[in-house]
Amino acid sequence: MFELSKEHEDFRAVVREFAEAEVAPHIEQWDRDAYFPVDLVPRMGALGLFGLVVPEEYGGADADFMSLVVAIEELGRVDQSIGITLSAGVGLGINPILSYGSDEQKERFLPDLVAGRALAGFGLTEPEAGSDAAATRTRAVRDGDDWVINGAKAFITNSGTDLTSVVTVTARTGTNEDGSPQISAILVPAGTPGMVVEPAYRKLGWHVSDTHGLSFQDCRVPVGNLLGEQGKGFKQFLKTLDDGRIAISALALGCAQACLELATGYASSRQAFGRPIGANQGVSFPIADLAVSVEAARMLTYKAAWLKDELHAGRRSVREVKQAAAVAKLYSTEAAVTATRVATQVFGGNGFMEEYPVARFYRDAKILEIGEGTSEVQRMLIARGLGLPA
Structure with a gap:
């Protein structure tokens, strides 16, 4: 029913060879130093890992989801931090832009993300809103041609690296007719004034993965940075x-x-x-x-x-x-x-x-x-x- 094809198994062998050659010899030291290997990301991109499920027009391979699963499995077999870097980079970084972004947003961000020249994060969790994501307190208020964002996000993967180019942030943008909060998703490019990357967490595990909190203090982004429809976040x-x-x-x-x-x-x-x-x-x-x-x-x-x-x-x-x-x-x-x-x-x-x-x-x-x-x-x-x- 879902037996892997020869192509999947051949691809597995390629990713395993990469993980054992490029990750395994260094991972003990990286883990000890809590070091995020920035130079590894472009090499993962060159192997095509970040672009597996992305259409060819943005530099991807237009492969199936099973291929991504095989890649994450094989990287995770050698080290979990490197595995989550790929998993979050694609699933939480690329996927929202690919699924809901405008043509302009896709053309702006996807080529670099696919190539491993950049990473994207997904700002959902907050200090007071984890499993209860509907309790989001971060707010975005329309002010002319800008969204003004205030609030905080917690535990955001790939949010503070030298390669981080953008974070998709969920925020309240109003109130629905039934009284529930209207939540939208907004793209906030790295380096935007008012977005502060907090110091890296001291974590029990995933020492090689990049994880930070984010805070927003009158952070302004253009209204065109809304991802998808307002209220659909x-x-x-x-x-x-x-x-x-x-x-x-x-x-x-x-x-x-x-x-x-x-x-x-x-x-x-x-x-x-x-x-x-x-x-x-x-x-x-x-x-x-x-x-x-x-x-x-x-x-x-x-x-x-x-x-x-x-x-x-x-x-x-x-x-x-x-x-x-x-x-x-x-x-x-x-x-x-x-x-x-x-x-x-x-x-x-x-x-x-x-x-x-x-x-x-x-x-x-x-x-x-x-x-x-x-x-x-x-x-x-x-x-x-x-x-x-x-």
């Missing part, structure tokens, strides 16, 4: 998050796959009591269970990506994709967290040492259950998809 970012959940599922799959490989390799070589520790059922059984969860996560992730491509071809419904995305995201991210715990336990004391990659995966995994909608939000969406009362 809420629906736009919900659609953006649906696609992003499949991407995060792929990132989690890469994490779980890495843990399976690391645990299997260590259990086969580490000796105790005169034989490999993998000969003991206390070690081999958890690894076997881990293999099962990796396969389940892979099937759920690929099915969701396949349905996304089928939707694009007009053969599936939005409801099917939303449900599959929530199921894949929920299962794969929780499986990844479990995988890091199992792998760390197999490594024993060494698993607690930072020079072993399982420690890095252990730190990186937890955010997967939080970003792009928490596990609790996914369960709520799945329940609604089953027809249960809201």
